[in-house]
Amino acid sequence: MTFKQFPEQVFIREVGPRDGLQNESKFINTEDKIEWINQLSSTGLSYIEVTSFVNPTWIPALSDADSVVKQITKAPGVTYAALVPNMRGLNRALESQIDEVSVFISASETHNKKNINKTIRETETVLAEVVRESITNNKSVRGYISTVFGCPFEGNVEINEVLRLTDSLFEMGIEELSLGDTIGVANPLQVRILLEELLKRYPQEKIAMHFHNTRGTAMANVLASLEMGITKFDSSLGGLGGCPYAPGASGNLATDDLHYMLSNMGIQTNINAEKLLSAAMFMQDKMDKPLDSHTVKYRMNN
Template structure:
């Protein structure tokens, strides 16, 4: 039995995509000051992370926690080799994002019709041409594009989501020119076997290096789902430092997979990330203090006990 475990072909390196400054803060009622956001992102930039999603250019009336998007992007300290990305919903959002000089635009939609309506206020079919315009203009401006598909493993309104829907949306987004697609377990319902079944289907159509996984830990299965994904050859994972965040349009969706917990597991498995644990934990403790509440990551809690 031990030999079969040790024979698993885990990757040598993994890329962690930090989404805390956007996905972690977007649903928080307590506004984190612009100055503190900038300080936090600057700390993250010196941890060894190579990708940080710093904010969202969604209309501020919908996401007031990120109403300072332009000021944040303009004033962060840019570290060479780090990509600074932002969520961009439409043409107007892209104009703002390009003026602030983001490195990459993230476009997003849902695999379930109802969640897409709740999240974007449009049907899936109505969403395609809007994202097509954003992708086309981003690429023309010399910016790369990343795609998000939400509710891949379950929808809070419709329940199970058709894998055919996921495939159709993924194919359409790749046709638009996205360089990578993040597959979201928006409400944290996925289980390891389900993850492997979905990936088994998707990896017959798309290369593993074009896919990333975005897990929420609502039911405590996020880390197990990462392990399943690693076994399927996935090497890119979205996470949020301290476990901050949740989808504002998905009732019951608690925090994201915690970056610090993910790093602990990968380090213990001998998988390289090039992230410095001490600097990452300093950044986690900084934002926890600014949030004035205990964040849900297990690693942070263990550090406070120690």
């Protein structure tokens, strides 16, 4: 029997403190966010997206972004990133000494307007300035494209628009692109078709995948991505998260479930499973509700 050869190592981009908490109605105390991020820093994760420097009225759950970034204990070898929508947010991020800037845009016009209150073309103009100034200030930049596989308002999204935005962001100067299945509609065949086109233009190390598990296909989509040589995945500990501007979007792919699958496939992650689970249980306690990941549920029941 012949098997597809999988990558020897995968890099997990932990987005729980930002994407996981941004849609929660309960505000997590700043001190608890800081403690949680510090716990995540000790797990072996090499990348943590800690917050978003958006207008606090847009995302009240992350209104303490400045305080969080300034007070976390940065661990050697860990990149601490934050989402930045515009120059005002960038100035705050730079003042807080964030390591990496993340910029975001949607492949769907309607979702982009609801998420950013601008057209796609207007957003590209804003992001070009943010990327340029970030690089000038010696910050690496990561790009996100949302609703890559489907939009809650427009339905299917054209691959050509995803490719156009990919080209646009890399031309601006981003170092890595995360492709987001914001509402969790993707299937493995869609993933393969998109990656076949993208990987003709860009090396696999420049591409990351960001899956939501709304319909239970996130892990299958990871497997399809691994088969295409992708080694970078966004995930949120415990499966926390959802887009506030995408009705019906449930949680992110759970970091702990992703790590379980990868480690048991013999794929290196450099993550300590027990420390990861401990951090998940800490946040579950602060949320006052069960987390959605299978790993947490298994621990709770055994």
